[in-house]
Every structure is written in structure tokens, then in C-alpha cells.
Amino acid sequence: MVAVAAARAEAPPAPVTCAAGTAELRVDGLSKRFAGGAAVLSDVSFAVARGETVALLGANGAGKSTLLRCCLRLIEPDAGRIRLLGSDPRALKAAELRRLRARVGFIFQRHNLVPRLPALSNVLHGALARGGGMRAWFHEAAPRALRTEALECLDRVGLAAFAEHRADRLSGGQSQRVAVARALMQRAEMLFADEPVASLDPAAGEEVMELFRDLVRRAGLTLVFTTHNLRHALDYADRIVALRGGRVEIDAPSRELDQGALRAFYG
Template sequence: MATDVARPLTEPSGAAAETAAAPRPAPRIARDKAILAVEGLIKRYEIGEPVLNGVGFAFGAGEAVSLIGANGSGKSTLLHCCTRLIEPSGGRIRLLGDEVTPLPPRRLRRLRARVGLVFQKHNLVGRLSVLTNVLHGAQARQSGPGSWCQAFATKTAREEALHCLEQVGLADLAARRADRLSGGQSQRVAIARALMQRPELLMADEPVASLDPKAGQEVMALFAELARARGLTLFFTTHHLEHALDFSERVLALKGGRLALDATASGLRADDLQSLYV
């Protein structure tokens, strides 16, 4: 469940103590009402301390939530545990109304089909067209050749894929091979592919880490705006503190395998978060 974080991340002294404001704890939400609820999450590998050690939080429909922390803090591990792309070692995860850990493979696949995943590596098929890559997003909810290649897709499916490309500003590149795209264009196609899933939740693991600052800012702004326009819940990891503050309503932070912060973004500044990286 969401944890109380009512103290500053660093202890101010002197005049700073009079003006520094504590992060505002995020509102609590009941576990059975949450889109994603994580309770006592543990992930342990064979050697060393747990990567995640008792992490808990919950958020509701329509929220935009960012997850920050230093390299090795467990951000990607946490995100992947939520859909069991990585198996948790302990704890409970409730996603879109389902208890994730006990789900058998078929039901787990159906659950994952309701989650649009965007990763740092765009995972496009380079020799195929942009339109075909977007159509692949439909594989999460349907089978058959219609979702493999644009030549076999129905008119309705092609129109939907083109609409997704229009939303990311790349409809004019539908026929281009994916390996001829820039990094920013490739990530926009990956976002369009995720939208093609018709997801209820968008999850992104450092979606702009491989892009230059200008392209990263543009893609992150587009990603957040599309989530808002579709009424989707957004959960993303990032190293960019400005992105966390600008494009989410709530900021979670990991440090030492534990949740060090769960606060509303509006009450934070980038300087307030530097201690997470010490």
C-alpha cells in the first residue's frame, strides 16, 4: 500500500529549515480500488541483498506516476515484476483487478494484453514497415496473420494502426522500413504500437533514455499527452528528474531496495530529490 512520506529527503538546517517544505504524501487508495497495488514486494537474486525489499504502493485509474532512483535501485525490476516479466520473490501484486502472482500462464497473457509496454529499446522489426510494426500491437488481443503483416490485415485494422501513427505524428512514414527511422521516430512507433493494444494501463521503462535531450523531451511530452487524451493510467521509470516532475502527478522513488518517497509531484523540486542519488 502507499507509504507515508512526510519528511524531507534531506534534513535542512539554519535558515533553510524555516523555508523547506516536506514532500506532500500521495493520497491513499484502497487496494481493491487500485489499478496497481504492490504490497511487501521482494525480489532476491541468488547472491547479495534483495534488489527490492518490502516495497509497497498503490495508485488509481487515470493517474500519471513516475518512478525514479539511482542506477541499480531496482526501477526496471519493479516495473517488470508488476507483470511477472520478472518473477517476484515475495509480496503481493494486484494489477487491473487480478492478483498477479498466482495467475496461470493463459490468464497472465490475457492480463498483459491489457497493459501497453514501452521500453528503452524500441524492439521494432527493422525489415518490416512502420505500419506492420504498429499492427503487431494487436497481437496482444487477437491472433492470426492479420496482426503479422499489413498485407493480411483487415481494412479496419489498418485504419486503426494509421490512426495510432497519426497520434504520434508519423502517418506519412507508414510505408517506411523501421530500420530507416531515427531514434525519436522509432520510439514514437513503439508508442503507437502500444496504443494499438487498446491498453488500460501504459507502462514505460526509461522510454527516452536512448534519445538526445530535445527528442527525449518531445517524446515524453507526447507520451504523457496521449495517455491523458485517452484517459489511460501511466506508470514510467526515468532518470530525468524534470520529466518525473513535469509529466507525472505523483513521484515514487527507490533507494536501497526500499520505497524512499511517495509524494505528489507538485510539492517537489528537482533539488529536493538529489539525495536519492547519493
């Protein structure tokens, strides 16, 4: 396995090809350099098939978070092509881009809930871009159908009883589950999770990863997550893409890799 990693480390792989029409995300030759700094991404190519779970690995500064953000144009890439859910985010106008973003749930390391609002309002925000508009600002103003759906999303992550609890009074694990419920409220087809368990204790982290696995299996979601936890990458991902210095160094099915190979990659 180490040999596989070493071989891949020596020669960056060609872009993974998915059967036509099944790639939810395809990135070709993506590059990004921030003003006055070194290149964060250099000619990055990879693809994610529908229903696949992909783990992005790499040391701090390897470009994992930038890569996810570029895919949604939260950060503007300098070069390269992106195909996300059948659209090219770089070619979309503002309103079209918002509609595309609404189809992708983004889970942040620090969950990024609105702290003073109850969990239910935070989940309801998932409907903001899919026509919820003003009615999805606060649960008090939302119609019954939206409130019911938001409560169901909370129930799916096991937090229906916490609907009226303020987000800033929830534990880290609970907050991250509310963030997942918010993505479910989006009716997202795909999830990006940027180090979703990095700020959680091991037990809460495991709970959140199990929740992801459950969602992928039951709802057929596609998941791309970044992590430093090698065991999570091997246990929960179908495929592992590892970045070093903004370049893809490993792109292989997780069953072909082991902890030793990944540790060797981290050096």
C-alpha cells in the same frame, strides 16, 4: 521540500492507499533477489490510481526496471502481492496472464521494434494478444479494419506518413513514437515506460514525454515511467516514487517535491 524528502528517506512510507476500486496497480511487500546476488527489491509497496502518472526514480540498479517487469510477471517476484487492473498476475495461468498483459502497454528504453519490418507491421503487433492472432503478424496479411486502426495509431503519434518505412531506418525519437503507437494498438488501459527517453536527444525526449502527457489527458491512460531526468519526473508525473537499494524511500506528490529534494535523494 528537502525536509520532506529527508523525512521520507529516514522512514519508508506506508503503502499509498487509493480509494477502493480506483487503484490500477497496487504492490504490497514485493521482494526479488536474483540468484547469487543482493536483493533487488525489498518489501516494496506503492499504489497507482486510475489516470495517474507516476515517475519511478532511483540510481542504476535501484530496482526500477525489475519492479515494472515484476508487475507484469516478466520477472517472477519472490514475495509480495500485486494487484494489476483488478487481477493478481501471480495467480493467473499462462493464457490469462497473456490477456492481462495485453491490457498494459510496455515502452522500452530501446523501443524494441522488429527492425526489418515496416512501422505499420510493428504497430499492428499491438493487436497480437487481443485476438489479432496470425492476422496481426504482418500488415500485408492483416484485414483492412486492423490496418486502418494501425494507421490511425500511427497518425496519433504523428507518424502516419512513415507507415511503410522500415523500423530500423527511423530515428530514435520516431522509433519510440512507433512503440507508443504499438501500445495504443493494444488499446492499453495502462502504460509502463522504462526509461523511455534515455536513449533520445533532449528534443526527441521532450517530444515523447509530451506525447505521453497528451495520451494520459486525452485517453485517460494511467502511466508509470522510470527516469533519471528529475525535471521530467517533476513536470510530467503526478507522483514520484523513488527507490534506493530496492526499497521505496520517497513516495510523494510531485508538487511537494523539487529538484533540490530529488538531487539530495540521489546524493
